[in-house]
Amino acid sequence: MRKNLNVIAAYSIMMVLILMVGIFQSWNIALSIFNLCLISAVMTMGANIQWGYAGLINFGIMGYTALGGLAAVLISVDPVQEAWRAGGFDILMSLWLIVVMVLVIRFVLKRFEKSKIRTYSIAAIIISGILLIRFSAEPGIEAIEAVDPAKTGFLGGFGLPIIFSWIVGALFAGGLAFIVGKVALGLRADYLAIATLLISEIVIAIIKHEDWLTRGVKNVIGLKRPAPYEVDLQTTDWFIKLVEKFNSGKLSIIENLADRQAALNQLVIEGSSVFVKLCYSGLFLVVVIILLILTQKALYSPWGRMMRAIRDNEEAANAMGKNVVKQHLLIFILGSAIVGIAGAMLVTQDGLFTPGSYRPMRYTFLIWVMVIVGGSGNNFGAILGGFVVWFLWIEAAPISLFLINFFTAGIPETNALKAHLIESVPYFRFLMMGLGLLFIMRYRPKGILPEKIEIK
Amino acid sequence: MDFINAIILLLNYIFIPALTYGSQLALGAIFVTLIYGILRFANFATGDMMSFGTMATILFTWYFQSLGVSLGVLPTALLAIPFGIIFMILYMLLIDKFVFKYYRYQKSPPVQFAMVSIGVMFVTQAVVRIVIGPADRRFFDGEKFIIKAREFKEITGLNEGLALKSTQVITIFVTIVLVSLLFWFLNRTKTGKSMKAYSDNEDLALLSGIDPKKIVLVTWVIAGILATIGGALYGLDKSFKPFTYFNNMLPIFAAAIVGGIGNPFGAFLGGYVIAFSEILLTYAYKKFFMYVLPESMEPSSLVQLLSTDYKFAVSFSILVIVLIYRPSGIFKGKVL
Numbered sequence: 001m002r003k004n005l006n007v008i009a010a011y012s013i014m015m016v017l018i019l020m021v022g023i024f025q026s027w028n029i030a031l032s033i034f035n036l037c038l039i040s041a042v043m044t045m046g047a048n049i050q051w052g053y054a055g056l057i058n059f060g061i062m063g064y065t066a067l068g069g070l071a072a073v074l075i076s077v078d079p080v081q082e083a084w085r086a087g088g089f090d091i092l093m094s095l096w097l098i099v100v101m102v103l104v105i106r107f108v109l110k111r112f113e114k115s116k117i118r119t120y121s122i123a124a125i126i127i128s129g130i131l132l133i134r135f136s137a138e139p140g141i142e143a144i145e146a147v148d149p150a151k152t153g154f155l156g157g158f159g160l161p162i163i164f165s166w167i168v169g170a171l172f173a174g175g176l177a178f179i180v181g182k183v184a185l186g187l188r189a190d191y192l193a194i195a196t197l198l199i200s201e202i203v204i205a206i207i208k209h210e211d212w213l214t215r216g217v218k219n220v221i222g223l224k225r226p227a228p229y230e231v232d233l234q235t236t237d238w239f240i241k242l243v244e245k246f247n248s249g250k251l252s253i254i255e256n257l258a259d260r261q262a263a264l265n266q267l268v269i270e271g272s273s274v275f276v277k278l279c280y281s282g283l284f285l286v287v288v289i290i291l292l293i294l295t296q297k298a299l300y301s302p303w304g305r306m307m308r309a310i311r312d313n314e315e316a317a318n319a320m321g322k323n324v325v326k327q328h329l330l331i332f333i334l335g336s337a338i339v340g341i342a343g344a345m346l347v348t349q350d351g352l353f354t355p356g357s358y359r360p361m362r363y364t365f366l367i368w369v370m371v372i373v374g375g376s377g378n379n380f381g382a383i384l385g386g387f388v389v390w391f392l393w394i395e396a397a398p399i400s401l402f403l404i405n406f407f408t409a410g411i412p413e414t415n416a417l418k419a420h421l422i423e424s425v426p427y428f429r430f431l432m433m434g435l436g437l438l439f440i441m442r443y444r445p446k447g448i449l450p451e452k453i454e455i456k
Numbered sequence: 457m458d459f460i461n462a463i464i465l466l467l468n469y470i471f472i473p474a475l476t477y478g479s480q481l482a483l484g485a486i487f488v489t490l491i492y493g494i495l496r497f498a499n500f501a502t503g504d505m506m507s508f509g510t511m512a513t514i515l516f517t518w519y520f521q522s523l524g525v526s527l528g529v530l531p532t533a534l535l536a537i538p539f540g541i542i543f544m545i546l547y548m549l550l551i552d553k554f555v556f557k558y559y560r561y562q563k564s565p566p567v568q569f570a571m572v573s574i575g576v577m578f579v580t581q582a583v584v585r586i587v588i589g590p591a592d593r594r595f596f597d598g599e600k601f602i603i604k605a606r607e608f609k610e611i612t613g614l615n616e617g618l619a620l621k622s623t624q625v626i627t628i629f630v631t632i633v634l635v636s637l638l639f640w641f642l643n644r645t646k647t648g649k650s651m652k653a654y655s656d657n658e659d660l661a662l663l664s665g666i667d668p669k670k671i672v673l674v675t676w677v678i679a680g681i682l683a684t685i686g687g688a689l690y691g692l693d694k695s696f697k698p699f700t701y702f703n704n705m706l707p708i709f710a711a712a713i714v715g716g717i718g719n720p721f722g723a724f725l726g727g728y729v730i731a732f733s734e735i736l737l738t739y740a741y742k743k744f745f746m747y748v749l750p751e752s753m754e755p756s757s758l759v760q761l762l763s764t765d766y767k768f769a770v771s772f773s774i775l776v777i778v779l780i781y782r783p784s785g786i787f788k789g790k791v792l
Contacts, residue, residue, distance in 0.1 A: 057567060183780050189567045190498040194709050195779050198772035201706060209765035361581075361702070365574055372571060427585035434578025438555060441572055 007380050007449060014387045021395070028270070031277035033394050038284035039345050040386035044370045045291055045379060046338030052377030052451065053304065054331040055311035057193045060180065062363035063200030064336045066207055066355065067176055068169030068343020073157055073214045073353045075165035076224045080156035083147045083212075088155065090140020091212065094133045101129040144212040154215045162224050165344045166287070173340025174333045176203065181332040185325070197360065208355045221352040227279035233272040240264070243271040280349050287345065288383070291338060295379050307331060366393065369433050373440050375447025384449055389433070396429035457614070462747035464616040468605075474735040475728070476624045476693060479631035482727025483686030484704065485711035486638065486720045487679050493655040493718035494675045495556065497569030502683075503705030504580040507698050508547055509684030510691045511588045513540030514595045521597070529599040534626070537688050545680035551576055552676055560672075577702075584698050592697045596623065623693040634685060635724055638678065642720065647674055655718065707734075707768065710775035716785025725787060730771045738764045 018037075022030030043061060050056045105122055112118045145153045184195045208216050233239045244251065247267050254260040298304050310317040310324055318324050347353050366389065374385015392399075401422065408418045440447065484506060491499045499505075516536035526532050555576060559569055602625055605617025642648040647670070654661040654671045662668060687701065694700075707730050715726025740760040749755075762770060778786060 057570075183776070187779060187783060189565070190570050191713070191779060191783060193567075193570055194498060194713065195776055198706060198710065198775055202769045202772050202776075205766055205769040209763065365577070368571070368574065369578075421586070424586045424589065427582050427590070429582075430578045430585065431582035434575045434580075434582060437575035437578065438572065441568070441575065442558060445568075 007384075010384050010449060011380075014384065014391070017391060027274050028277065031274060031281060033391060035277060035280050035284060035349055036394075037387045037390045038281065038288050039342050039349065040367070040370060040390045041288055041383040042284075042291060042342035042345065042386075043339050043367045044374060044382040044386040045288075045295055046335045046342065047367050047371045048335075048374075048376055048379060048382035049295060049298075049338065050331060050335035051371055052382065053299065053307045053311065054328060055189075056185070056328060056332055056335075057189050058196050058332065058335065059193045059360075059364050059368070060196035060200035060203075060336075061339050061367045062358050062360050063196075063203035064173035064176065064339040065343035065346065065363050066200075066204055066358045067172040068165075068340040068345070069347040069353050069355075069358075070207060070214060071169035071172045071340070072162055072165040072223065072344045072347035073220050075157055075160050075168050076162035077157035077220060078159040080147065080152045080154065083144045083152060083155050086143035086147055087140030087212065088144075090137055091144070091155065094137035094140070097129065097133050097136060101125065101133075141212045149218075152215075153218070154212055154220075161226065162344075162348050163226050163283075165348070166341050169340040169344030170337040171340070173343065174337035177333045177336030178329070180336075181329040185328050185332060197364065200360070200364065204355065204358050207358075214353060214355070217356050219352060219354045219356075223347065223351045223353065225351060226283060226348065227276050230269075230272040230276055233275060234268050239272065239275070240268055243268050246271075284345060284349075287341065291341075292379055292383065299379065366433065369437050371447075373436060373447060375449040375451060377451030378447070378449050381447050381449030381451070385447065388448070389436075392432055392436070393429055396432045397425050400428035400432070401425050458747045461614055461616045462744050464614060464618050465744055465747065468616065468618045470732075470735050470739055472620065472624055474731045476627045477735070478728035478731030479627050480686055480690040480693065480727075481704075481708055481711045481731055482724045483631060483634070483682050483689070484708035485715060485723035485727045486635070487682040487686065488708055488712040489715070489717055489720050489723040490675055490679055490682070492712070493720075494651060494671060495560070495569075497566045497573060498709075500570060500573045500705070501577040501580055502708055503702045504577050504584065504698070505544070505548065505679075506683045506687035506690075506704070507584050507696070507701035508580050509540050509544035509680065510687035510696050510701070511584050511698075512543035513537050513684060513688045514588065514593060514691070514696060516540055517595050527598065529622070530626075531596050531598040531623075531692055533595055533597075533688055533692055537685060540688060541681050541684045544684045545677050548676045548680050548683075549673070552672065581698065581702065588698075590698055592695050593691075594695045596692050598622065621693070623689070627689045627693055630685060630689060634682070638682075638720065641678075651675065703768075707771045710771045713775055714778050714786055716787045719785065719787060722785055722787035726785070729786070730774065733774055734767050734770045737761045737770050738767050 018030050018034055021033060043065065046064075047058065047061060050058045104125055108118060108122055108125070144155060147153055180196065180199055184192055184199070187195055207214060210216060211218065214220055244264060247264075250267075251260055251264060254263055306317070306322055307327065309320070310322060310327055314324055370385040370389040371382055372385070373389055374383065375381025404418070404421050404425070408415070408421070411418050413419070444450075484502060487506075488499060488502050491497065491502075513533055513536045516539040517531075517533045520526070520532050520535055525535065527535055555572055556569070559572055599622055601619060602622050603618060603620040605619040608618045609615070642652060650661065650666045651671055651674065653664070654666055654668065658668075661671075690701075690704070708727075711726035711730045712723045713726070714729055715722030715724065717723075738760065740758040742755055742758050742760075745753075745755050745759055
């Protein structure tokens, strides 16, 4: 108990902070912060597995998040029959062509010795393959995008419950990580960082501009939900009764019956969105706890020890007969898959998929700040980092507004500098993140909750 | 005649824009490469440092405009750039003193430096946005065109016009002058040579009496000049928006690595490699083929290899391919 005191203290403070938001601002805000904290926690766990366990740097988190979101769309949206009829065949043909191309390249790689001719012929196969695929897919893509472009214009998905997409998102992200890992993991740390960052940008570019897949920047809205809809809740008897019961004290003060009914209606509307958010919190909490148990088990298993050995001294681990390349690839896939789950969760919660919103600041660098601030190598630290940083990211604006008003209390409202500062309040969050990261890296380089390895 | 038309078309839509864009990238790439070669880390704050320098330039431009000072046909920003450079260098030295110096003395691994530079990136982004805001800003004034497309058509009697923007000429001219000066400095002066030595082998350089503090100082000064001029030229030619500058970091990195990171000449050429491949691969050649080919063979489609949406993706793919097959870059050669 005693040695975990700092963990318990840190989490208690965090919970108190979120509760304070609930009491002083509103429960809706508090819960939406809490939900995104949970999603961030899943992302940081993924990044932490790669960076904290194995020392692999992955600046492509944005790409895997987006793939998770893509999975959410492909799983939950109903198939657009008309689009399938219009261009489904062409798309399937092109997919076949891609598979054939990969197989041919594999065959060439296996069959022939490494030589210049082989390299050039592979390049020729890839280029001609891409051109062939482009020409064969072109009519299909155009036909699909022409199907009611204001509403659909894409193939749609499988029409399954969106929860499944959390698994599929993990598979998508893991698949991409397999390809990226195969080609890029041999690079030096800072090259790997740049390569993964750029690959994630390529992924986003594809998702943004392939309209037949997920409507590109036209967004997909109104995804199915695993939780009830607010509108339905507001007309359900048991829910109204529940709200009435919770607020019986408040309601009984009001004498007038009509007023009481109006107040109740208001409470039901507020309560319904809180209830929906609570449903999400429950779902996300289950995911976080399952992942936490698994990652903790992994950390203290022989496998975890081996990963640390590889991280701390690659050559020695290699000499001991550990397959460093294979383990690196494995952990790269595992971490990315977890990030993929988080991406699917995020789209599930928002109910919409907006490829334009995937930006490296928010989905890559912020997650890294979370990992570093929380404590890399320590799962509790990573989760805490997700909570602390996301909380600050959201609450930075009110906090800095308060600080500006506090320090410029003597200056009149019309002062140009003060007005300018108040106008640029949203950007103080960047300042806070940057300074936070710099201070943590300087004075507590292992993070708030440093890695602690107990040998049992 | 058709043939000349085709050439003019390519000049107007591919060659000159690519040369301009390439010059802007090249300046940034040399900045990245210098920091990487001498201070030994990948600076993720590159784009934002450039936007800081541009911001300072814009503020001075506005100040001069309010005073009524101008350069006539040339943009006022050219007058403001030196002042912008001073601010940029001061900012960089400040950052170095409070942030990077500590890790340099600790001899931290490059990854830690990269993480720290992300912190600097966040802070710089905040500073730029708080001071000037995130909006799109144009600060170009003076004569916009040297030759207008219509005038060119009238003079030569060709179907295709060649438009030459003054920002394009300024960009190319300034880049040539600046880069030649830089290479003269690195190859001919004592300080430049000691920088090379320091980048080649730090310990040996220290043994032969090279002062590391001076090297670091000179590096930041050169970096400040490159960052401000590169950023300001980009802003003059297109427009200034902090977010675009952050995004530009990626093709700049691509240029630096394609050219062989740590090698300024490689970075210089890398900028053009990236710019030309981006534009060549995403240009629709239909009109070109209409001029060159006989009428019966005219293409019906746009003859565009990739849609322009994938402009960035092209440079990133080139980079990824280079990283995998030739991590030391196309123009290997000596470091720095």
